[in-house]
Amino acid sequence: MDRGRVIAYRALSMRDVLPTGAQDHPPGRTARLALRLRGIEPDDDPGGHALVQSVRGAIHLHAAADVDLYTAALRIEDGADIAPYSFGTFGRELSADGVRYDAALADVADAMRAAMAAGEPLTKGELSEAVTPAVPPRLAPWCGGCGVNHVHDGLFRAATLQAGLRIEVEHSTLFRYLPPTGEAGPPADPAPARAELVRRFLRAFGPARPVHLAGWLGLTPAAGRRWWALAEDELEEVRLGGHRHYVLADAAAALLDAPEPEGTRLLGPYDPVTELADRELLVPDRTRRGSVWNPAGNPGVLLVDGEIAGTWRQRSASGRLTLTVRPFDGLGARRRSEVEAEAEWVGAALGAERVAAAFG
Numbered sequence: 001m002d003r004g005r006v007i008a009y010r011a012l013s014m015r016d017v018l019p020t021g022a023q024d025h026p027p028g029r030t031a032r033l034a035l036r037l038r039g040i041e042p043d044d045d046p047g048g049h050a051l052v053q054s055v056r057g058a059i060h061l062h063a064a065a066d067v068d069l070y071t072a073a074l075r076i077e078d079g080a081d082i083a084p085y086s087f088g089t090f091g092r093e094l095s096a097d098g099v100r101y102d103a104a105l106a107d108v109a110d111a112m113r114a115a116m117a118a119g120e121p122l123t124k125g126e127l128s129e130a131v132t133p134a135v136p137p138r139l140a141p142w143c144g145g146c147g148v149n150h151v152h153d154g155l156f157r158a159a160t161l162q163a164g165l166r167i168e169v170e171h172s173t174l175f176r177y178l179p180p181t182g183e184a185g186p187p188a189d190p191a192p193a194r195a196e197l198v199r200r201f202l203r204a205f206g207p208a209r210p211v212h213l214a215g216w217l218g219l220t221p222a223a224g225r226r227w228w229a230l231a232e233d234e235l236e237e238v239r240l241g242g243h244r245h246y247v248l249a250d251a252a253a254a255l256l257d258a259p260e261p262e263g264t265r266l267l268g269p270y271d272p273v274t275e276l277a278d279r280e281l282l283v284p285d286r287t288r289r290g291s292v293w294n295p296a297g298n299p300g301v302l303l304v305d306g307e308i309a310g311t312w313r314q315r316s317a318s319g320r321l322t323l324t325v326r327p328f329d330g331l332g333a334r335r336r337s338e339v340e341a342e343a344e345w346v347g348a349a350l351g352a353e354r355v356a357a358a359f360g
Contacts, residue, residue: 057157207245261306
């Protein structure tokens with residue numbers, strides 16, 4: 001399988017990002033931008049959207065109808081299945097102590113629903129303060145950074161989904177949890193939901209391997225393989241870069257027939273194009289990868305004919321939004337003109353009245 005075929009397929013498949021969700025980081029900044037840059041107005045969907053802490057405990061925007069699917073799939077039974085890079089050692093420690101992670105989730109979620117019974121939105125600090133005394137002490141270890149015992153942060157974030165809590169953003173540094181609507185029902189079978197997430201991941205980012213799925217979900221490689229096995233009868237093998245990769249069998253024709261992407265695009269920070277996929281394939285050069293995925297905060301990306309060809313960041317001053325674009329290689333006059341037109345589109349999506357593009 002040629003790498004260019006994969007880039008073309010993903011450019012086609014990622015026109016709709018909601019099946020796998022759009023990360024919102026910082027809160028209120030990136031998820032709606034991801035939709036608007038694809039011509040989707042978030043508030044126009046009659047089914048509605050929901051901002052929740054779902055995959056890896058990060059805030060994502062999903063179709064409201066998909067929240068139950070993610071809730072069932074992410075009710076993980078064994079804390080040892082959660083990758084340490086996203087959770088530390090706490091999950092493994094619970095497992096070693098014989099504490100089932102799904103039981104811990106249920107304990108914290110029950111306490112959250114009780115704390116929200118008054119019907120008032122709560123900040124994370126307010127909810128944590130109410131929940132911590134109501135759960136087993138093992139779930140609220142000492143936090144040196146905060147100087148108090150509180151529910152482990154990763155467990156807390158994961159439990160908000162199980163409690164049915166949606167998020168309302170006030171600004172990028174403040175959001176509140178909204179009280180759940182309706183009574184909690186019995187837990188759904190996670191296996192069909194997990195199989196569906198495997199399908200959705202591959203439909204958006206195939207061909208892929210189980211390790212890529214595990215990275216998206218924040219699971220250990222072994223757990224990723226178990227989830228993968230739930231849908232393996234629906235997959236077709238292809239060879240890419242000397243390794244076995246897999247695609248949904250019913251998407252194999254689309255992989256071969258996807259048109260070559262053309263044109264210049266600007267995608268926002270934490271866009272699903274960069275957040276779900278295998279980074280080495282998207283950006284083969286190691287130095288360039290470091291500029292796209294930055295520990296200090298990811299920039300937006302410049303796409304040229306489907307390839308990540310640079311990054312951009314924004315700043316506002318004197319009522320003007322400036323997007324500073326840093327291409328990896330030189331851009332000709334036509335490409336620069338296309339970038340400037342894209343900057344106007346980004347500015348409109350962000351609600352800016354005056355927009356300028358600069359090149360760094």
